[in-house]
Amino acid sequence: NLCSKNKINPLIGSAGVSAVPMAARVSNKVGLESDAQNFLLMHAMGPNVAGVIGSAIAAGVMLKYVLAM
Template identity: 80%
Template sequence: VNPLIGSAGVSAVPMAARVSNTVGQKNNPSNFLLMHAMGPNVAGVIGSAIAAGFLLSVFG
């Protein structure tokens, strides 16, 4: 499960979380990882916003 949740940590909302959920359900049909994958997914968006703000403050 950890690599699946880690792969959802990019800021492609909600497609990365859906891909992690789909791969998890292929291995075990009773898995429902969508909400667990949305956490790192949203964290990736927040991290991207913080990094963009930092770069704009330094180079802007």
């Protein structure tokens, strides 16, 4: 990782889509298949909820411009 000295599990990024809670569950399941000590569900829910918030903000901005026409 170029930005941080700590390792970041790349499965966390895959949970950033706003398909709550399925994307986080899939990330957790794939992590558990790789290592039985990997408990990623709560860590994956953070970017998952952030994806929902980002989608809501983007939808609000798009509606603002569409309704202003």
